Amino acid sequence: MNDSFSTNDSLEVNGKKYRYASLARLGRQFDLRKLPYSMKILLENLLRHEDGIEVTDKQIAAVANWQATAEPSTEISFMPARVVLQDFTGVPCVVDLAAMRDAMVALGGDPTLINPLAPAELVIDHSVQVDSFGSVHSLDENVEIEFERNQERYAFLRWGQKAFNNFKVVPPRTGIVHQVNLEHLARVVMTGTKDGVDWAFPDTVFGTDSHTTMINGLGVLGWGVGGIEAEAAMLGQPSSMLIPQVVGFKLTGKLGEGVTATDLVLTVTQMLRKHGVVGKFVEFFGNGLRHLPLADRATIANMAPEYGATCGIFPIDSESIAYLRLSGRSEEQIALVEAYAKAQGFWHDESSPEAEFSATLELDLATVKPSMAGPKRPQDRVLLGDMQQSFEAALAGLTVGRKPRDVTVGRFEGEGGSTSVGHDASACAAGPHVPKAPLRDGAVVIAAITSCTNTSNPAVMLAAGLLARKAAARGLKSQPWVKPSLGPGSLVVTDYLKKTGLLHELEKVGFYVVGYGCTTCIGNSGPLPSEISKEIAEGDLAVASVLSGNRNFEGRVHPEVKMNYLASPPLVVAYALAGTIDINLETDPLGVDRDGKPVYLKDIWPTNKEVSDTIAGAINPEMFKDNYADVFKGDSRWNHIASPDGNQYAWDDSTYVKNPPYFDGMTMAVGKIEDIHGASVLGLFGDSITTDHISPAGSIKKDSPAGRYLIGRGVQPKDFNSYGSRRGNDDVMVRGTFANIRIRNQMLDGVEGGYTVHIPSGEEMPIYDAAMKYKAEGTPLVVIAGKEYGTGSSRDWAAKGTLLLGVKAVIAESFERIHRSNLVGMGVLPCRFKAGESARSLGLSGRERFDITGLEDGMSQEATVVATGADGKRKEFKVDVLLATPKEREFFRHGGILPYVLRQLAGSGKAA
Structure with missing residues (x-):
C-alpha cells in the first residue's frame, strides 16, 4: 500500500x-471542510487502497x-469492505463462482484460488410465497412449502457455505436482507x-439488490449492483466509477x-x-x-433506486449511536464507531459546517401530507384525498379492448364489518367465501404489509397494529375478497x-404472519382464490393491490392485478377494510360498525403520541x-438438508x-471490441x-418457452416454482427473458407479452x-428502447439473459445506472441515441x-449506425458508446467482468 500524502495515523479505542x-492529515494539504460526507468516505477508500496502479x-x-458542479469525468476505483446478497441474486452468484472453479481447472489452475476476499453474507429472503394466508398456521405452511420447492437451491447454498471461505448464509424464516443488514450485519x-x-x-457495502441503499x-455507504459486479468485488476487484x-x-x-x-x-x-x-x-x-x-432515515435511504440515485445517505450522529445501542450492538463496537467518526470528521451535529453540493433541494417536513403512489410507478405520488379521482383517471386509460365501466355504479354490496375472513390451508386453495355481488373495477384483492421499506420501521408497523385494534373494536374486518398478509421484516x-398485543389485533382484521421475506413486493404474492380469479377474468376487471412496498411496476405484484398502489402499513389495513380503491378515505366511511354507524379513517x-408511547414501551x-x-x-429443516462436499x-x-x-x-487470449454487422432487432x-x-x-x-422446457424435463406445472427461484439455471432464465406479460414490443400492434417478429419471414x-432462430441463422441481435431503460432492481439476469439471447447491443434514449453497468459486465454494448433523437424521430x-x-x-465514444430496410433504403445516425471508463473497456474486451477476473487469477496464481 502506498501513502503518497502521509495520512497513516493511529487511533486507540477500547x-x-x-x-x-x-x-485530518490529508486536510493539511487540501481543504476538505466542505466536502460532503459521502465524498469523504470515497476519499478514505482511495487512501487506504492506494497502490499506484488501480x-x-x-x-x-x-x-x-x-x-x-463539474460533470463527472474522472475515473476512480472503489473497493467495498463487504458484500451482501439475497438468495434470488445470490444463488447465481454462487453458481458463477462454482463455474469459475471448474473453469480455473480447465485453464490449468487451482480451483481453491476462487474464494470471496471480502466478507460475503447471503440472506435467504426472496423464496417464501404467500400460498397460505388468513390463519395462525399460514407461516408454518408457507415455510414448509418453501423448503419443499427449494431443496435443490438450499442444498447448493449449504455446499457453498462449506466450500468457500468468507461466505455465510442466513437461513430462511429470519428476515428481509436489508432489514437484517440494518439490524445486525452492518458494522458502520x-x-x-x-x-x-x-x-x-468505514463499513462500505455492495449488495445484489438495489435496496441495499437502506x-x-x-x-x-453502499448501493445495489448486479451479481456480476458483486462477484468481482468478492474476488478482490475494485469497481470503476466516475467521481459523482x-x-x-x-x-x-x-x-x-x-x-x-x-x-x-x-414525497x-x-x-x-x-x-x-x-x-x-x-x-x-x-x-x-x-x-x-x-x-425513518432508513426508509428514505431504502428508496434511492426509486428516486434514481446511486445512494441516499445520512451522516453518523447521536441518533446513529442510539440505534446501534437499541439494536444490541456491543458497547465496544459503539465506542469504536463514535471515536472513529469523530477522528475522521464524519460526525455530524449542529456545529458541523454545511457541505457544498452539486445542487440542493429543500423540504419542510411539516408540509408533507398523507400520500400513496401508483398505479404503476413509485414516483407517481397521489395525495390520499385525491386517490379516488386518480383511480378514475387511470381506469379511463385502460378502456382499450375492454368493456367500459359504468362509473355510476356504487361500491360493493355486503361491505362492512361483519364478514368472516378466516382461512385454513384447504380454504386457501379454494378461496374464501365471497359475496354473491360481483367484483367491480377498483376492488382491492391484495393488501400486503410487506417490504423492507416499511417493515423495518416500528412507527408505521405499530401504527398499523393500533389502527387494527381500533377497527376490530368497532367490528370491522378485511373484506372477504381481499387477500391480506403480514410479512414482518425480521423476528424482532x-x-x-x-409484546404490545398488536399482532393479535392485526389477526382480528385478517392480517396474519405469512413469512419472513419480501413476499408481495417482489411478486411472491401467491395465487388469488379461484373465485376471485374467475371473476377478474370474466369481467376483464382492473382490480388493485395495496402494499407497503417500494415497487409497483406493471406485472410485478400479481399478473391478474392491473393497478398497484404503495402505501404505509396503516393505510394497507384501511384499504383492506374498505375493500376498494374507488373511495375517498378522507370523506367516505370505511364501513359500518356493529351498531350500523359509519366508521371513518x-x-x-x-x-x-399513541405511536411514540407504544414504541417506547x-x-x-x-x-x-x-x-x-x-x-x-x-x-432443523435447514440443518437436515443434505449437501455435497468438495472444492x-x-x-x-x-x-x-x-x-x-x-x-x-x-x-487465456483476450479479444477485441468488433463492429456489429447485419443485426436484426429482437425488440423495439x-x-x-x-x-x-x-x-x-x-x-x-x-x-411459455420456460414452461415447455420444464415439462420436457419432467417437471409438473405445480412444481414450476418461480423464475426467481430458478435463477441458477440459465436454460430456464434465458427462455423467460423479455417475457413479462405487460411488456409491449412496438414491432407488433396491440400485443402484450414477450413476442416479436422474425425478419425477414415476418412470422x-x-x-x-x-x-x-436468429442464432441458427448466424444473425446478431440488437434491442432498441426509449428513456429510462433498465430502471428497477439490480437484476443481473436482465443482462445475462440479454447476452444469452444473442443480443450484441442495446440502443436506448437513456439507461438506468445499474443496468447499463450490468450490460457492460456481460459483454453487451450499451449505446445511447443522441439528444433529441429516438426510434420514433x-x-x-x-x-x-x-x-x-x-x-x-x-476507444471511440461515438459510433455510426446504419439501418437498412427491406426496400434497401438506409437511415444513418450517430449514437454514444457508453463504455464509461478504461476499466469497462477492458472488461468488454475480455467478454465481461467474470472472464477478466478469471484470466487475472489464472495468470497470477494468487488466491481470491
Whole structure:
C-alpha cells in the first residue's frame, strides 16, 4: 500500500490501537471542510487502497479537489469492505463462482484460488410465497412449502457455505436482507488485519439488490449492483466509477400529526425523480435530521433506486449511536464507531459546517401530507384525498379492448364489518367465501404489509397494529375478497408486535404472519382464490393491490392485478377494510360498525403520541440480541438438508442449479471490441422498460418457452416454482427473458407479452424462439428502447439473459445506472441515441438490418449506425458508446467482468 500524502495515523479505542487513513492529515494539504460526507468516505477508500496502479495519487487529489458542479469525468476505483446478497441474486452468484472453479481447472489452475476476499453474507429472503394466508398456521405452511420447492437451491447454498471461505448464509424464516443488514450485519466501522497491522475503516457495502441503499440511513455507504459486479468485488476487484455529483437534500421542520415516514419517502421520491439524480449521490442534511428517527432515515435511504440515485445517505450522529445501542450492538463496537467518526470528521451535529453540493433541494417536513403512489410507478405520488379521482383517471386509460365501466355504479354490496375472513390451508386453495355481488373495477384483492421499506420501521408497523385494534373494536374486518398478509421484516418485528398485543389485533382484521421475506413486493404474492380469479377474468376487471412496498411496476405484484398502489402499513389495513380503491378515505366511511354507524379513517387513525408511547414501551436491545444470537445456524429443516462436499460442485441434473455457459471454450487470449454487422432487432420498446420487464420474474406459465422446457424435463406445472427461484439455471432464465406479460414490443400492434417478429419471414413468435432462430441463422441481435431503460432492481439476469439471447447491443434514449453497468459486465454494448433523437424521430420500425461501426476497439465514444430496410433504403445516425471508463473497456474486451477476473487469477496464481 502506498501513502503518497502521509495520512497513516493511529487511533486507540477500547485499549486497542488501530491504524487508519487520516483525513485530518490529508486536510493539511487540501481543504476538505466542505466536502460532503459521502465524498469523504470515497476519499478514505482511495487512501487506504492506494497502490499506484488501480488507485493513484492523482485519483486521490481529484476527489480531494472535488468540484461540486463539474460533470463527472474522472475515473476512480472503489473497493467495498463487504458484500451482501439475497438468495434470488445470490444463488447465481454462487453458481458463477462454482463455474469459475471448474473453469480455473480447465485453464490449468487451482480451483481453491476462487474464494470471496471480502466478507460475503447471503440472506435467504426472496423464496417464501404467500400460498397460505388468513390463519395462525399460514407461516408454518408457507415455510414448509418453501423448503419443499427449494431443496435443490438450499442444498447448493449449504455446499457453498462449506466450500468457500468468507461466505455465510442466513437461513430462511429470519428476515428481509436489508432489514437484517440494518439490524445486525452492518458494522458502520470495520476492522481488519493487513500485513500484521490492525486497521479501522468505514463499513462500505455492495449488495445484489438495489435496496441495499437502506443501510445508508445508518451512515454506511453502499448501493445495489448486479451479481456480476458483486462477484468481482468478492474476488478482490475494485469497481470503476466516475467521481459523482452529490445532490444535497435539506430537511427542516418536523412531520405533522398523522403523517408517516411512508408519506415522507414518497414525497422525497417524487421530488428527486423530478429533479433528476440518476448516477448521482444524494446526501440528506439540515436541522430536520434531529426529528428523524433512524428507522425513518432508513426508509428514505431504502428508496434511492426509486428516486434514481446511486445512494441516499445520512451522516453518523447521536441518533446513529442510539440505534446501534437499541439494536444490541456491543458497547465496544459503539465506542469504536463514535471515536472513529469523530477522528475522521464524519460526525455530524449542529456545529458541523454545511457541505457544498452539486445542487440542493429543500423540504419542510411539516408540509408533507398523507400520500400513496401508483398505479404503476413509485414516483407517481397521489395525495390520499385525491386517490379516488386518480383511480378514475387511470381506469379511463385502460378502456382499450375492454368493456367500459359504468362509473355510476356504487361500491360493493355486503361491505362492512361483519364478514368472516378466516382461512385454513384447504380454504386457501379454494378461496374464501365471497359475496354473491360481483367484483367491480377498483376492488382491492391484495393488501400486503410487506417490504423492507416499511417493515423495518416500528412507527408505521405499530401504527398499523393500533389502527387494527381500533377497527376490530368497532367490528370491522378485511373484506372477504381481499387477500391480506403480514410479512414482518425480521423476528424482532414479531416480538414487539406480540409484546404490545398488536399482532393479535392485526389477526382480528385478517392480517396474519405469512413469512419472513419480501413476499408481495417482489411478486411472491401467491395465487388469488379461484373465485376471485374467475371473476377478474370474466369481467376483464382492473382490480388493485395495496402494499407497503417500494415497487409497483406493471406485472410485478400479481399478473391478474392491473393497478398497484404503495402505501404505509396503516393505510394497507384501511384499504383492506374498505375493500376498494374507488373511495375517498378522507370523506367516505370505511364501513359500518356493529351498531350500523359509519366508521371513518379519522376515527381509527392513531395519534403520533399513541405511536411514540407504544414504541417506547415495546422495543429493547434484548430483542435484537436474542433473535440474532444464532442467526447463521438455522432451524432443523435447514440443518437436515443434505449437501455435497468438495472444492468443486458436483453438478447433477437439477433444473434449479446448472453450470452456466459463460466460460465454455475460454482460453487465456483476450479479444477485441468488433463492429456489429447485419443485426436484426429482437425488440423495439418504449420508455420505462424496467428490469422487471426484461428479467424473468414471477410465475412460470406452462405454455411459455420456460414452461415447455420444464415439462420436457419432467417437471409438473405445480412444481414450476418461480423464475426467481430458478435463477441458477440459465436454460430456464434465458427462455423467460423479455417475457413479462405487460411488456409491449412496438414491432407488433396491440400485443402484450414477450413476442416479436422474425425478419425477414415476418412470422410472429415468442422472443426466445425468435432468438434461437436468429442464432441458427448466424444473425446478431440488437434491442432498441426509449428513456429510462433498465430502471428497477439490480437484476443481473436482465443482462445475462440479454447476452444469452444473442443480443450484441442495446440502443436506448437513456439507461438506468445499474443496468447499463450490468450490460457492460456481460459483454453487451450499451449505446445511447443522441439528444433529441429516438426510434420514433428516426422512423425506425425495427424491421431493418443494423450495422454499428466505428467502435475502434472500444476507444471511440461515438459510433455510426446504419439501418437498412427491406426496400434497401438506409437511415444513418450517430449514437454514444457508453463504455464509461478504461476499466469497462477492458472488461468488454475480455467478454465481461467474470472472464477478466478469471484470466487475472489464472495468470497470477494468487488466491481470491
